[in-house]
Amino acid sequence: MADGAGAGPSVVCLAGGVGGAKLAHGLQAHIGERLTVVVNTGDDLERHGLLVMPDHDTVMYTLAGLANRELGWGLEGETFEAAGMLERYGEETWFRLGDRDLATHVVRTARLRSGERLTDVCRALQTSLGVAAAILPMTEHEVRTEIRTADGWLAFQDYFVRRHQEPEVLDVRFPGIDRASATREVRTAIESAKLIVIAPSNPIVSVGPILALPGVRAAIGDARMHGARVVAVSGIVGGKALKGPADRMLASLGHEASALGVARLYADLATDYVVDQVDATLAHAIGALGLRTHVTDTIMSDDAARARCAGEVLRIVAAA
Amino acid sequence: MADGAGAGPSVVCLAGGVGGAKLAHGLQAHIGERLTVVVNTGDDLERHGLLVMPDHDTVMYTLAGLANRELGWGLEGETFEAAGMLERYGEETWFRLGDRDLATHVVRTARLRSGERLTDVCRALQTSLGVAAAILPMTEHEVRTEIRTADGWLAFQDYFVRRHQEPEVLDVRFPGIDRASATREVRTAIESAKLIVIAPSNPIVSVGPILALPGVRAAIGDARMHGARVVAVSGIVGGKALKGPADRMLASLGHEASALGVARLYADLATDYVVDQVDATLAHAIGALGLRTHVTDTIMSDDAARARCAGEVLRIVAAA
Numbered sequence: 076m077a078d079g080a081g082a083g084p085s086v087v088c089l090a091g092g093v094g095g096a097k098l099a100h101g102l103q104a105h106i107g108e109r110l111t112v113v114v115n116t117g118d119d120l121e122r123h124g125l126l127v128m129p130d131h132d133t134v135m136y137t138l139a140g141l142a143n144r145e146l147g148w149g150l151e152g153e154t155f156e157a158a159g160m161l162e163r164y165g166e167e168t169w170f171r172l173g174d175r176d177l178a179t180h181v182v183r184t185a186r187l188r189s190g191e192r193l194t195d196v197c198r199a200l201q202t203s204l205g206v207a208a209a210i211l212p213m214t215e216h217e218v219r220t221e222i223r224t225a226d227g228w229l230a231f232q233d234y235f236v237r238r239h240q241e242p243e244v245l246d247v248r249f250p251g252i253d254r255a256s257a258t259r260e261v262r263t264a265i266e267s268a269k270l271i272v273i274a275p276s277n278p279i280v281s282v283g284p285i286l287a288l289p290g291v292r293a294a295i296g297d298a299r300m301h302g303a304r305v306v307a308v309s310g311i312v313g314g315k316a317l318k319g320p321a322d323r324m325l326a327s328l329g330h331e332a333s334a335l336g337v338a339r340l341y342a343d344l345a346t347d348y349v350v351d352q353v354d355a356t357l358a359h360a361i362g363a364l365g366l367r368t369h370v371t372d373t374i375m376s377d378d379a380a381r382a383r384c385a386g387e388v389l390r391i392v393a394a395a
Numbered sequence: 396m397a398d399g400a401g402a403g404p405s406v407v408c409l410a411g412g413v414g415g416a417k418l419a420h421g422l423q424a425h426i427g428e429r430l431t432v433v434v435n436t437g438d439d440l441e442r443h444g445l446l447v448m449p450d451h452d453t454v455m456y457t458l459a460g461l462a463n464r465e466l467g468w469g470l471e472g473e474t475f476e477a478a479g480m481l482e483r484y485g486e487e488t489w490f491r492l493g494d495r496d497l498a499t500h501v502v503r504t505a506r507l508r509s510g511e512r513l514t515d516v517c518r519a520l521q522t523s524l525g526v527a528a529a530i531l532p533m534t535e536h537e538v539r540t541e542i543r544t545a546d547g548w549l550a551f552q553d554y555f556v557r558r559h560q561e562p563e564v565l566d567v568r569f570p571g572i573d574r575a576s577a578t579r580e581v582r583t584a585i586e587s588a589k590l591i592v593i594a595p596s597n598p599i600v601s602v603g604p605i606l607a608l609p610g611v612r613a614a615i616g617d618a619r620m621h622g623a624r625v626v627a628v629s630g631i632v633g634g635k636a637l638k639g640p641a642d643r644m645l646a647s648l649g650h651e652a653s654a655l656g657v658a659r660l661y662a663d664l665a666t667d668y669v670v671d672q673v674d675a676t677l678a679h680a681i682g683a684l685g686l687r688t689h690v691t692d693t694i695m696s697d698d699a700a701r702a703r704c705a706g707e708v709l710r711i712v713a714a715a
Contacts, residue, residue, distance in 0.1 A: 124505025154476050160498035164523045174494040178480035181501065185444025203484045 084269030084392065088112045091281020092130045093147055093318050094310050095274035096137035097375040101385025102272065103138055103208045104378070110208035111264040112138075113291075115276075117220035117249055117284035120232045122170050123161060125180035126187060129232070130281065131197060131212055132179060139204035147318065149173045169237045194258050211264065213285050216255030220280055221248050231280065240320040244327050249284050257290035265294035269303055270392040275310030275373060277321040278340050279328065286344070295344060304392050306347040307366075308373060308384075309334035313353045317374070335360050342366060347391050349373060367391075404589030404712065408432045411601020412450045413467055413638050414630050415594035416457035417695040421705030422592065423458050423528045424698070430528035431584040432458075433611075435596075437540035437569055437604035440552045442490050443481060445500035446507060449552070450601065451517060451532055452499060459524035467638065469493050489557045514578050531584065533605050536575035540600055541568050551600065560640040564647050569604050577610035585614035589623055590712040595630030595693060597641040598660050599648065606664070615664060624712050626667040627686075628693060628704075629654035633673045637694070655680050662686060667711050669693065687711075 083106065088099050090112050099112045112134055119128045129148070136142040136150055143151045153173030162168045172180065179200065186196045193215050201210050220231040224242035234242060257265075265271060276282050285291055295305060314333050316322040322332040330336045334354040338361045341348070348366040350357060351373040358368040369391060375381040403426065408419050410432050419432045432454055439448045449468070456462040456470055463471045473493030482488045492500065499520065506516040513535050521530050540551040544562035554562060577585075585591060596602050605611055615625060634653050636642040642652040650656045654674040658681045661668070668686040670677060671693040678688040689711060695701040 123501050124508050125501065154474060154494065156474050156494035157477065157498040157501070160495040161502060164498065164502045164520060166502060174474065174476035174497075175480040177494075177497065177501070178477040178484065181443050181445065181477070181497070182481060182484045182486060188444050200484060 083109060085109050085111065085264070085267060086270045086272065086389070086392075087264050087268040088272040088274055089276075089282055089285050090130070090134060090274040091115045091276030092118070092133040093137075095130070095276040095281065096134045096142070097381050098272065098274045098308060098385055098388070099134055099208065100137050100378070101375060101381030101383070102389070103206075104382040105385055105389055107207040108209070111268070112208055112210045113213050113261050113264065113285060114210055115281050115284050116212045116214060117218050117252075117280065118231050118235070119219070120170070120230065122172065122180070123166060125177075125184045127170070127172070127180050128183070128197075128212070131210060132176070134210050135197075135201050135204060135206060138201075138206045138208055138210065141204065150175050170232060194260055209260075209264070211258065211261050213257060213261055213288055213291070214255045215258055216251060218249050218251040218255050218284055218288070220284060221250060222280075223247070235320075240323075244279075244320070244324045247279055247283065247324075247328070249287055252284065252287050253289070255288060257288050257294065262290050262294045265291065266297045266301075268298055270389070271295060271298060271303055271305045272388055273305070273307035273341060273345065275308040275317065277310065277316070277319055277324065278337050279321065279324050292344065299346070304347055305345045306349060306369075306388055306391055307338070307341040307345040308349040308388065309337050309351065309354065311337050312351040312373060333357065338364055338366060349388060349391075403429060405429050405431065405584070405587060406590045406592065406709070406712075407584050407588040408592040408594055409596075409602055409605045410450070410454055410594040411435045411596030412438070412453040413457075415450070415596040415601065416454045416462065417701050418592065418594045418628060418705060418708070419454055419528065420457050420698070421695060421701030421703070422709070423526075424702040425705055425709055427527040428529070431588070432528055432530045433533050433581050433584065433605060434530055435601050435604050436532045436534060437538050437600065438551050438555070439539070440490070440550065442492065442500070443486055445497075445504045447490070447492070447500050448503070448517075448532070451530060452496070454530050455517075455521050455524060455526060458521075458526045458528055458530065461524065470495050490552060514580055529580075529584070531578065531581050533577060533581055533608055533611070534575045535578055536571060538569050538571040538575050538604055538608070540604060541570060542600075543567070555640075560643075564599075564640070564644045567599055567603065567644075567648070569607055572604065572607050573609070575608060577608050577614065582610050582614045585611065586617045586621075588618055590709070591615060591618055591623055591625045592708055593625070593627035593661060593665065595628040595637065597630065597636070597639055597644065598657050599641070599644050612664070619666070624667055625665045626669060626689075626708055626711055627658070627661040627665040628669040628708065629657050629671065629674065631657050632671040632693060653677065658684055658686060669708060669711075 114130045222234040223246035325332040334350045342364040349369045361368045371387040434450045542554040543566035645652040654670045662684040669689045681688045691707045
């Protein structure tokens, strides 16, 4: 599977859910265990007393080859018997949990309650599912993204799942982030990476919490001092988000809903920027921000496209 | 469904799992919400961080008409997707949890963790499933039955499920019972009952913990002072347990594995005793213990047989 696994420089990918998972899957196909994915935990929530980690689990299931590609969340061939019973018991089931997915949350919660670290619990789950890469929750602390709408502040999944991302986003905050910090595993992975990839995830609510986390920007700075390249991949293609509400969210928060608008958010951090070929005309303006711009096909519709796009990203460092 | 529900005297049934559930189901068919079932909690256990209550849930599923009659445990038409995933994560899965059953344990555990009383949580679950009777856990305290075998003391389900009831039972204890007490709901139900039925459950490990619980014998004594009848139904028929290891357990603990042996265990508490017609010859010896003996068909193979047997038990009081 991994043509360069075990040898060569290590790569870190900062990722949210689906978009990040696809690119990470492509990267893993090339470099296997040399890949570390740092996932946003701001989207995590408690359902029925269980810790649910949508971004971590989307990445884990995708890298394990178990993700449900049709739904865009959860496991392939998933069943929903438990959810029906939860409903019967009068539980709110707007956040739908499949039967096998439920097992993930049950095991994780049990192991956390027994005193294990979140990072260790997640690593063990990944290993059980045969994931080659390491997927690291960004922090051991509780950080919970909230969205301000006309109705006031909402928990992230309340906005994202329950209200189908319909309300206009007026502001975003990450309660708990000031007291939180990146784990030592996250810092070490970033500091020692030769390549840090910012996945085409939502820059505000997926990558945003990771970059806002105390310790992460400093670690990226250290890596750059040692010659690492920081490559951001635009999740906005032709002015539209590939998935989710990132384009509307950028606009309502005063940013330009384009690959250029996203580039501006990463300009102080990245060395390189990857845009889709439909945005080739933006290359000059992005270059003016001080970013080396790379134009390629970033639509990762199948495994081959994921590996191809990831290969382009890896070539930036191989060529460096 | 219930031909006398809402009016008439209240009935309490002390029950363990399957045998108790069948008789309780028959009683519910006659008297509906006038029935209170007090269930053993000594068989409860924690699996994957969740509180599992085998006796409570067997009675609840049975009274809700959802029990799996083929397996003798769990829900009808149950699936096991989550269990497969738990196994993949390296969890011990000798205590098999179905997907819908898992939802029960998840909800119960979440509500307990949020500070609700076990009794209230269980009552809400029962109501959600449309159970007419009240099923009361015997106590809010943790009591855990243990079995001494040649290999030492085992947790009850370790003996019962994991080791398939194969080891010889050398002793039984109920750690925690001295510090535990019957709930006020249990005491009130027993004290105000006109009829207290001891179900044909295992007298040692199903009914045993209920009777050993501080507060229960006193409440039964109060009820008898007010004229209540206490009717025990033998779970040993023709010298064999209808289900489970009660016969071998009685023998290895020095009791007679017969309806008479069971009658001796209840002689100080019961006023009446119901034996199957195959044990009619024991009626005289049982009568000599001071128990009014009733002979009927106690094999409850289908709903009609359950209702018929329960009807016989209820007639004891109607005739009194």
